[in-house]
Amino acid sequence: xxxxxxxxxxxGVQNTLIYRWNFLVRLTFSLVPLFGLVYFWKAVYxxxxxxxxxxxxxxxxxxxxxxxxxxAFVTPTDDEWQISAEIxxxxxxxxxxxxxxxxxxxxxxxxxxxxxxxxxxxxxxLAVFIPFHDSISFPHQWETWVLFFFSTALxxxxxxxxxxxxxxxxxWILEISTVVFIFFSFEYFFSGHFFPLDLLxxxxxxxxxxxxxxxxxxxxxxLLQGRITGNELTQGLCIQFIWVVLLYSLAKTMWAKGLxxxxxxxx
Amino acid sequence: MFRNSLIREMNFAANFxxxxxxxxxxxxxxxxxxxxIFSHVNSIGDxxxxxxxxxxxxxxITAQLFQAFFYMNxxxxxxxxxxxxxxxxxxxxxNAQFVASSKQFGFDNLVNTLIGIGFVFYASHQLHLHxxxxxxxxxxxxxxxxxxxxxxxxxxxxxxxxxxxxxxxxIYGYYNLMNLARYxxxxxxxxxxxxxxxxxxxxxxxxxxxxxxxxxxxxxSGTPMIWLGSSLVVGTFLTLWGSSVFWRYALRSYTSxxx
Numbered sequence: 001x002x003x004x005x006x007x008x009x010x011x012g013v014q015n016t017l018i019y020r021w022n023f024l025v026r027l028t029f030s031l032v033p034l035f036g037l038v039y040f041w042k043a044v045y046x047x048x049x050x051x052x053x054x055x056x057x058x059x060x061x062x063x064x065x066x067x068x069x070x071x072a073f074v075t076p077t078d079d080e081w082q083i084s085a086e087i088x089x090x091x092x093x094x095x096x097x098x099x100x101x102x103x104x105x106x107x108x109x110x111x112x113x114x115x116x117x118x119x120x121x122x123x124x125x126l127a128v129f130i131p132f133h134d135s136i137s138f139p140h141q142w143e144t145w146v147l148f149f150f151s152t153a154l155x156x157x158x159x160x161x162x163x164x165x166x167x168x169x170x171x172w173i174l175e176i177s178t179v180v181f182i183f184f185s186f187e188y189f190f191s192g193h194f195f196p197l198d199l200l201x202x203x204x205x206x207x208x209x210x211x212x213x214x215x216x217x218x219x220x221x222x223l224l225q226g227r228i229t230g231n232e233l234t235q236g237l238c239i240q241f242i243w244v245v246l247l248y249s250l251a252k253t254m255w256a257k258g259l260x261x262x263x264x265x266x267x
Numbered sequence: 268m269f270r271n272s273l274i275r276e277m278n279f280a281a282n283f284x285x286x287x288x289x290x291x292x293x294x295x296x297x298x299x300x301x302x303x304i305f306s307h308v309n310s311i312g313d314x315x316x317x318x319x320x321x322x323x324x325x326x327x328i329t330a331q332l333f334q335a336f337f338y339m340n341x342x343x344x345x346x347x348x349x350x351x352x353x354x355x356x357x358x359x360x361x362n363a364q365f366v367a368s369s370k371q372f373g374f375d376n377l378v379n380t381l382i383g384i385g386f387v388f389y390a391s392h393q394l395h396l397h398x399x400x401x402x403x404x405x406x407x408x409x410x411x412x413x414x415x416x417x418x419x420x421x422x423x424x425x426x427x428x429x430x431x432x433x434x435x436x437x438i439y440g441y442y443n444l445m446n447l448a449r450y451x452x453x454x455x456x457x458x459x460x461x462x463x464x465x466x467x468x469x470x471x472x473x474x475x476x477x478x479x480x481x482x483x484x485x486x487x488s489g490t491p492m493i494w495l496g497s498s499l500v501v502g503t504f505l506t507l508w509g510s511s512v513f514w515r516y517a518l519r520s521y522t523s524x525x526x
Contacts, residue, residue, distance in 0.1 A: 013376070020365050021430075021436075022436040024436075025436035025437060025439075026436040026439055026440075026442060028440075029436065029439055029443045029444070032440075032443040032444055032446075032447065033443055033446060035447070035458075035462075036446065036447045036450055036454075037454065039450075039454050039457045039458050040311075040450055040454045042454075043312055043451075043453055043457055044304065044308055044309050044311050044456045045310065046308070046311050046312070046457070047308055047311055048307065048308040052307045052308070069290035091358070119292075175282055176403060178282065178285035178286055178288075179285075180294070181289045182285070182288065182289050182292060183494070185292040185293050185295075185296050186292075189299060191301070194296070194300045194303075195300060195303055195304065196330045199303050199304070199306075199307060200303060201303075201306065205359070243500040246370060
């Protein structure tokens with residue numbers, strides 16, 4: 001069974017590279033917001049003084065740089081659209097005939113595309129790190145790195161499972177794009193894509209930590225920056241893990257329910 | 268054309284409302300971000316919170332008006348090229364650029380423009396602004412220029428789809444570039460001069476929303492107004508002209524799909 005997904009992984013890698021130009025264009029344009037961020041925060045720090053909520057300017061830039069690296073690895077680019085199209089266009093019939101688990105099948109494709117994306121995006125991002133290397137420091141304990149990679153992997157699972165579950169809505173509704181974008185807006189705001197979440201008012205921050213959003217991005221990044229330690233760390237990892245389990249069962253349930261509906265219409 | 272679009276929209280009433288909510292949420296997320304940042308600082312350069320919100324409202328008006336009239340059509344262009352349907356457009360005895368850009372009209376965007384206007388009014392009230400008739404006229408003219416810049420930028424990017432068949436990357440590029448337009452000009456003052464020139468004349472995103480905002484709010488610090496204003500006007504004409512030349516050049520190399 002295991003060997004089935006290895007060729008699939010390779011196909012996924014090739015698919016990502018088919019439209020090479022589209023890929024390169026995306027890559028180039030993904031550096032544009034970075035330009036904005038660097039100068040935006042420079043201007044903010046010029047009027048604020050040395051620290052904002054214990055972030056020095058260098059740490060703030062480091063936060064966004066790590067975010068971009070992590071995002072390249074965990075955020076799906078168009079998996080939800082592809083899954084949705086599979087369901088609507090009836091390609092699903094063909095997939096159902098194959099002896100594989102649909103969720104694992106999509107997860108393999110997701111993993112392969114993320115790996116390709118990550119290995120290419122990392123190069124220009126590392127180049128941006130260089131001018132800031134004086135003001136940026138990384139943890140020395142290997143334990144932090146292990147936890148960071150573990151937490152990043154969980155973030156990838158959370159993001160994938162959310163996309164997968166939303167795509168499952170295609171069994172019931174024709175157009176999922178609005179739902180996707182509505183979810184995006186929450187994800188961007190509460191995952192720490194716009195600003196480090198600890199800049200939120202403390203009361204809001206406390207409650208946000210119970211939603212899945214911080215664990216899609218902010219949590220592993222803050223962990224690597226040494227902002228989460230001790231009890232908070234254990235608690236955070238637990239919540240993150242619980243969300244993976246919850247979202248997995250949601251995805252599974254929606255798939256099963258959707259398939260019943262699908263069978264009823266198609267059969 | 269207008270009537271057709273309205274009928275098309277009403278067929279999907281639920282979708283219409285959902286898009287409205289979606290756009291509203293995105294706008295609120297941006298306002299939220301400003302709120303959070305300004306809870307830690309008082310100003311960015313000479314721009315206080317309400318100046319920045321005025322800027323974002325102005326950007327919203329320009330972007331949504333552009334999207335109402337042109338966005339869907341331009342975004343569909345790569346698909347027309349890929350499937351060869353562009354042939355039918357080219358056969359019609361009218362300017363192909365005009366038809367390709369104005370087939371559909373987005374009503375949800377019009378409502379979102381109103382939200383932008385609301386924020387501009389509210390921010391102006393908070394800033395105790397009493398703009399004169401000239402200021403308002405100039406502001407509106409600037410928005411018109413801004414729409415032209417949005418249009419030519421996206422048009423240029425999607426025209427590239429004649430060569431790069433899958434063009435989602437282009438639309439992604441448009442959004443990423445336009446996000447820079449929401450930054451106050453004081454942000455760009457930190458950037459090297461070459462970028463400032465590029466972003467005021469070549470890809471005039473720095474002036475799109477900043478010039479009208481500065482006119483309305485009387486912000487006199489930063490790059491002199493005369494220079495910014497003229498680069499907005501020059502930038503508009505340059506990009507409109509450039510993208511149209513590029514389109515005609517691209518059409519010459521268009522050989523249709525599957526024939």
